[in-house]
Amino acid sequence: MPPSIHPVDLITALRQKHLTPAIVFLTSRRACDEAMESFDHADIVLPPVRQEAIDAVLQQVIAQYPSVADHPLIPTVRRIGVAAHHAGHLPSWKIAVEELMRQGCLDAVFATTTLAAGVDFPARTVVITQSSIRKARDFTDLTIGEVQQIAGRAGRRGKDQVGFAVIAPSPYIDLSVLTKGLTGHPEPIESQFTITYPMVLNLLKAHPLEQIQSILAKSFAQFQLNRRAESLERKLDALHVQMEPFGPRICTDWITQWQTFDQARRQRPQRHQPHHESPELSARFHFMTPGRVVGLARGRGIVLRQYRSKGQRHPMISVLRPNGTVTECPAAAVVEIFDRVFDCEETSSFPWCSAASFDELCYQLTELPPRLPILPILVSQESVPLPDTVVQSLGDFPCPTCPSRPACQKDFAIAHRLRQEQQRYVKSIQALRASLWHRFQERVDVLQKFGYLTSSAQLTADGEWARLIRIDHSLLITELIRAEAFSGIEPAILTGILSSIAHDDDRPGSFPRISPGLSSLLGQVRKLAESLSPYEDPPLLRADVAAIAERWVADPQLTWIGLCRLTTMAEGDLYRLLARTLEFLSQIHALHATHPGLADTASKAIALIRRGVLEELP
Amino acid sequence: MTTDELEQLLAQQPVSLLHRLARGRVHRHFRAGKRRLIELLLQHSSQNLAGLESDLQTLIAERQALPQRPRTPARRKEEAAPTPPKRQHPPTTGGEPDTGGPAVSLASWLEGIGVPPPQPFVPDPWQVEALAALAEGDVVVSVPTGSGKTYVAIEAARRAMEDNRTVIYTSPLKALSNTKFTEFSRLFGPEKVGILTGDRQENGQAPLLIMTTEILRNLLYDAASGEIDVRLDTLGLVILDESQYLADPERGVVWEETIIFCPSQARLLLLSASIGNPQDIADWLSSIRTTTCRLIRHNKRTVPLRAGYLHPNGKLVPLFKTASIPYGHPNHIHPEAKRLFMQYEEETLPSGRPRR
Known part of the structure; x- marks a missing residue:
C-alpha cells in the first residue's frame, strides 16, 4: 500500500x-x-x-x-x-x-x-x-x-x-x-510577555521609573501571574488553618527549638562512634593506591589494591611483600606511607595486577633504597564541625524536662513539613508578584551598562534615538550605529548587513559571491553580535543572504527572474527577505534627526529595493 | 473474543448476514456455502479479527432492531435501494460494508452536501450582541473560525465612522492586512481606507486605518512619549483581529503592549478564534481599562462540520460514529475507520515497531 x-x-x-x-x-x-x-x-x-x-x-x-x-x-x-x-x-x-x-x-x-x-x-x-x-x-x-x-x-x-x-x-x-x-476544547492561552530593550527605552521616555511597576502590572502576563499567586495564597490560607493546632506552646517557636534539639540529640552519639574510622586513617587511606610503597610493622610493601571486607572493621589493602608474596592486611596496620609510586597495571583477580607489572614491582621492591622520603599527610582534626547550637551540651536545652515534650515530639514531623510548605509558598508568591519587575530591572542594568540610560534611569542622548529602533536585534543594530560601522557605506552594503540580521531561516541555499566590502563588515558585525550574546540572542548573519540582498540593490538592471536564478531560495522567501529588510531600513530611516547621513543611505536603499515585483505588490 | 468463539457466533448467524459481512472482504463470496464462507471470513480477517467482530456485532444489532418485519421480496428491494449510488464508486473503493446501527453510514454522512438556497443575510444573535455591547465598553469575541467575525468588524467600523471617529484595524500578518485593505476599500470607498504596514503606507489620514499590530504599537509609543499623533485623539475603535496571537511566543508581547497603551477613550474589539480561556482575557481587560469588558463566545459553528477518513486506496468512511463531530468523545470512532486505520498502520509501520 x-x-x-x-x-x-x-x-x-x-x-x-x-x-x-x-x-x-x-x-x-x-x-x-x-x-x-x-x-x-x-x-x-x-x-x-x-x-x-x-x-x-x-x-x-x-x-x-x-x-x-x-x-x-x-x-x-x-x-x-x-x-x-x-x-x-x-x-x-x-x-x-x-x-x-x-x-x-x-x-x-x-x-x-x-x-x-x-x-x-x-x-x-x-x-x-x-x-x-x-x-x-x-x-x-x-x-x-x-x-x-x-x-x-x-x-x-x-x-x-x-x-x-x-x-x-x-x-x-x-x-x-x-x-x-x-x-476537544481548545487550550487556554498563556501570556508570552517578554521585556525588550526598545520597550524599556520607550517606557522610560514616557514615564518615570517609579510608575513603571504599575504599568507592567497591567500586562496580561502579570494578570496571569497574579492568578497563580492568588491560587497559591488560597493554599497558603489553607495551610494556616492546618497549622493552627501547632501554634505557640511553652516556647513560641517550638518547631525550631525542637528541630535544633533533635539534631543535637542525633549528632551526639555519632561523635563517639567506636567503629568510626579515625581521621588519620581516612586521610591516609586515600594515598594507599595501587603502586604506592608503604611501610608496615615489619618491612615494606607495595599496595596492589584496596577493598573493604565485611568481616573487618577497617578497610583492607593487598600488599606485595619483598619475598614476592601477596598479603592482606588492614589499612590501619600501615605504619608509614612513602613518597614513591610505581606504575601498576591493575587487574580484577589475583594477583591484582598484570603478570608483567607484578614482576616489575617485585624487582622494584628489592631495588628500593633503605631510606625513602615520607609523604606528609594533613589530617583534619574533626571530620564534620558541628554548628555552635549543636555543640552546646544537651543540658542547655529546656526540652528534655519540658512538660510539652511528648506533644512536640509527636507533632514535629507534621508541623515541620507544613511550615516548610508555607515558606515555599511565600517565596513563590513573592517571585510571581515581582518577576516582571525584576526582569525589567535586569534590562535597565544592561542599558545602563551600554550607556543608553543614565544611572537614574533617564534616557541618554543615545537612548533618545535608540528607542526608535523597535525591531528584533535592536541592541545589535544600535550598537553598530554607535560604533559607526555604517558611516559612509554604500546603500547596497547597508542592505546586505540588515538583511542578514533580519533573516532568521536556516534553510540551505547556494548564493552568489559576497563582495569584499560586505564580507569584512559582516565579519565585524559577527564579532559584535558574539560579544553581545549575553544580552541578546545573536542573529544568524548568513553571508549568502547578505550577498543576495546586496546584489538586488547594487545592480539596478537585475530583474526579479534574474535574481531568482542566482539562488535556490524560493521566490516567496526572497520576497519576504527583502520586505523584512525594507522594514529594518525604514526603522533606520526614522533616525533622520540624529543620523542624517545614515538615514539618507537607508532611504536610497529603500528606493533601490522597491522595484519590479517589490513595487507591484502591496 | 477468541477465534473459536467468533467462529461459533458466525455459525449461529443466517447465511445472508454472513454474505453481507463478506461483502468487500471475500472475493466471490456468493459462490461459497456457509461453512466455507466462515472459513474464508476468518482467514481473510485473521489480521484484524476485532474489525470483523465489530462489523458482525453491528449487523446483528441491526437485525435485532427490525425483528418483526417479514422478510419479503419488497423488503429486499428496499434494502437494496441505497446500493445503486455505491456502485458508481470507482473500482478501487471496493465493497462498502453496511455500517448501520450505532455507527452512521457513509450515505447519511454525506447527506446534505451542497449549496444552501440563497437567503437574505441576517446577522446571528451573537453578532448583534457583540455590536450592542461595543456601545457600552470593550468586547472580546471568541468564536470558531469562519463564524463571521469580519461582519462584526465591518459593522463596528461603520458605526464608529458614522460618529466621526477614527478606526484602527490590525491583523497579525501583512498578507491579511492587504486582503482586508482591498475588502474594506471595496465596502467603504478607497478614500476612507488607509493602510500602514512595515513597508507600505497609503492614505495614512483616512478614518479607517489598517495596519499590522507592530505599527499600532509603535504609534502608541510615539504618542506616549509626547510626539502626539492627531489620529489618536479622535480614535474611537481599535479592532485587533486574530487576538489569539497574544499567545505567540515571539510576537505575543506586541498585542499586550498595544492593549496596555490603547487610549482609554477608544473602544477595544478583540476578535479571536476559539480559545480555552477567553474569560481570562475579558477579566484582564476589565481590570486594566476604564470600562468593563463583555465576552461574546460560542462554540457552535455556523456551518456544521463532519469528519471523515480517506484510506490511501481511495475509500472514504465517516471518522466518527455520529455524522456530526462528537464533542468531548474522541473515542467514538467509526468501526470501519478504526479498522482501516489499523490496517494502514500495520502496513506502513516498519516491522517490529510497537504500535501506539
Missing part, C-alpha cells in the same frame, strides 16, 4: 463524493510542489467552461499583478483546477489563488500545515494529512486549537450546508491527536 494517497486519486475521490473545493494540508512545501507535478500527466481535466472561468479570473489578477502572468503552475491550474499555496510563492500568486478559491473556480488547493493560519479562505472540505508540525526544528503535535483552526476552514458560510474535515493518513500520523483535536 502506498504510504499516503496519490494526489490524483485524492482529487478523483473528492470530486466523486462532491467534496470539492478542498484545501489539502500537506507536510512541506516540497510535498505541495510534488503534488502539483503529479498532475502533469493526469487525465482528470476540467470541462472547457470551467477552464475559461479560471482564465477570466487569472486575467483580472494579472491586470493588477503582472508577475502572476508567467507563473509555471498556471497550465496545471487551468487544466485540472488545482493549485499550490505556500510561503515559497510570491504574495501575488497567493492573492491569485485566493481569488480563484473565492470565486469557486478551483477544486483543490495544496497548502502547508505550518502556515495554516495564513490560509484565509474557506472551502467545502479540508484534508488533513499529518498530526504534527515542525516548530523550531523539531516536530510537535498539533494543539487542539490548531486542529480546530485548520478544520475551521471547512464549510463556507452561505455556500455550504455542511463542511467536511477529511483525514488522509500519511506516515507517522497519530490519529488520536486529530480526533482529540476535533472533539
Whole structure:
C-alpha cells in the first residue's frame, strides 16, 4: 500500500463524493510542489467552461499583478483546477489563488500545515494529512486549537450546508491527536510577555521609573501571574488553618527549638562512634593506591589494591611483600606511607595486577633504597564541625524536662513539613508578584551598562534615538550605529548587513559571491553580535543572504527572474527577505534627526529595493 | 473474543448476514456455502479479527432492531435501494460494508452536501450582541473560525465612522492586512481606507486605518512619549483581529503592549478564534481599562462540520460514529475507520515497531 494517497486519486475521490473545493494540508512545501507535478500527466481535466472561468479570473489578477502572468503552475491550474499555496510563492500568486478559491473556480488547493493560519479562505472540505508540525526544528503535535483552526476552514458560510474535515493518513500520523483535536476544547492561552530593550527605552521616555511597576502590572502576563499567586495564597490560607493546632506552646517557636534539639540529640552519639574510622586513617587511606610503597610493622610493601571486607572493621589493602608474596592486611596496620609510586597495571583477580607489572614491582621492591622520603599527610582534626547550637551540651536545652515534650515530639514531623510548605509558598508568591519587575530591572542594568540610560534611569542622548529602533536585534543594530560601522557605506552594503540580521531561516541555499566590502563588515558585525550574546540572542548573519540582498540593490538592471536564478531560495522567501529588510531600513530611516547621513543611505536603499515585483505588490 | 468463539457466533448467524459481512472482504463470496464462507471470513480477517467482530456485532444489532418485519421480496428491494449510488464508486473503493446501527453510514454522512438556497443575510444573535455591547465598553469575541467575525468588524467600523471617529484595524500578518485593505476599500470607498504596514503606507489620514499590530504599537509609543499623533485623539475603535496571537511566543508581547497603551477613550474589539480561556482575557481587560469588558463566545459553528477518513486506496468512511463531530468523545470512532486505520498502520509501520 502506498504510504499516503496519490494526489490524483485524492482529487478523483473528492470530486466523486462532491467534496470539492478542498484545501489539502500537506507536510512541506516540497510535498505541495510534488503534488502539483503529479498532475502533469493526469487525465482528470476540467470541462472547457470551467477552464475559461479560471482564465477570466487569472486575467483580472494579472491586470493588477503582472508577475502572476508567467507563473509555471498556471497550465496545471487551468487544466485540472488545482493549485499550490505556500510561503515559497510570491504574495501575488497567493492573492491569485485566493481569488480563484473565492470565486469557486478551483477544486483543490495544496497548502502547508505550518502556515495554516495564513490560509484565509474557506472551502467545502479540508484534508488533513499529518498530526504534527515542525516548530523550531523539531516536530510537535498539533494543539487542539490548531486542529480546530485548520478544520475551521471547512464549510463556507452561505455556500455550504455542511463542511467536511477529511483525514488522509500519511506516515507517522497519530490519529488520536486529530480526533482529540476535533472533539476537544481548545487550550487556554498563556501570556508570552517578554521585556525588550526598545520597550524599556520607550517606557522610560514616557514615564518615570517609579510608575513603571504599575504599568507592567497591567500586562496580561502579570494578570496571569497574579492568578497563580492568588491560587497559591488560597493554599497558603489553607495551610494556616492546618497549622493552627501547632501554634505557640511553652516556647513560641517550638518547631525550631525542637528541630535544633533533635539534631543535637542525633549528632551526639555519632561523635563517639567506636567503629568510626579515625581521621588519620581516612586521610591516609586515600594515598594507599595501587603502586604506592608503604611501610608496615615489619618491612615494606607495595599496595596492589584496596577493598573493604565485611568481616573487618577497617578497610583492607593487598600488599606485595619483598619475598614476592601477596598479603592482606588492614589499612590501619600501615605504619608509614612513602613518597614513591610505581606504575601498576591493575587487574580484577589475583594477583591484582598484570603478570608483567607484578614482576616489575617485585624487582622494584628489592631495588628500593633503605631510606625513602615520607609523604606528609594533613589530617583534619574533626571530620564534620558541628554548628555552635549543636555543640552546646544537651543540658542547655529546656526540652528534655519540658512538660510539652511528648506533644512536640509527636507533632514535629507534621508541623515541620507544613511550615516548610508555607515558606515555599511565600517565596513563590513573592517571585510571581515581582518577576516582571525584576526582569525589567535586569534590562535597565544592561542599558545602563551600554550607556543608553543614565544611572537614574533617564534616557541618554543615545537612548533618545535608540528607542526608535523597535525591531528584533535592536541592541545589535544600535550598537553598530554607535560604533559607526555604517558611516559612509554604500546603500547596497547597508542592505546586505540588515538583511542578514533580519533573516532568521536556516534553510540551505547556494548564493552568489559576497563582495569584499560586505564580507569584512559582516565579519565585524559577527564579532559584535558574539560579544553581545549575553544580552541578546545573536542573529544568524548568513553571508549568502547578505550577498543576495546586496546584489538586488547594487545592480539596478537585475530583474526579479534574474535574481531568482542566482539562488535556490524560493521566490516567496526572497520576497519576504527583502520586505523584512525594507522594514529594518525604514526603522533606520526614522533616525533622520540624529543620523542624517545614515538615514539618507537607508532611504536610497529603500528606493533601490522597491522595484519590479517589490513595487507591484502591496 | 477468541477465534473459536467468533467462529461459533458466525455459525449461529443466517447465511445472508454472513454474505453481507463478506461483502468487500471475500472475493466471490456468493459462490461459497456457509461453512466455507466462515472459513474464508476468518482467514481473510485473521489480521484484524476485532474489525470483523465489530462489523458482525453491528449487523446483528441491526437485525435485532427490525425483528418483526417479514422478510419479503419488497423488503429486499428496499434494502437494496441505497446500493445503486455505491456502485458508481470507482473500482478501487471496493465493497462498502453496511455500517448501520450505532455507527452512521457513509450515505447519511454525506447527506446534505451542497449549496444552501440563497437567503437574505441576517446577522446571528451573537453578532448583534457583540455590536450592542461595543456601545457600552470593550468586547472580546471568541468564536470558531469562519463564524463571521469580519461582519462584526465591518459593522463596528461603520458605526464608529458614522460618529466621526477614527478606526484602527490590525491583523497579525501583512498578507491579511492587504486582503482586508482591498475588502474594506471595496465596502467603504478607497478614500476612507488607509493602510500602514512595515513597508507600505497609503492614505495614512483616512478614518479607517489598517495596519499590522507592530505599527499600532509603535504609534502608541510615539504618542506616549509626547510626539502626539492627531489620529489618536479622535480614535474611537481599535479592532485587533486574530487576538489569539497574544499567545505567540515571539510576537505575543506586541498585542499586550498595544492593549496596555490603547487610549482609554477608544473602544477595544478583540476578535479571536476559539480559545480555552477567553474569560481570562475579558477579566484582564476589565481590570486594566476604564470600562468593563463583555465576552461574546460560542462554540457552535455556523456551518456544521463532519469528519471523515480517506484510506490511501481511495475509500472514504465517516471518522466518527455520529455524522456530526462528537464533542468531548474522541473515542467514538467509526468501526470501519478504526479498522482501516489499523490496517494502514500495520502496513506502513516498519516491522517490529510497537504500535501506539
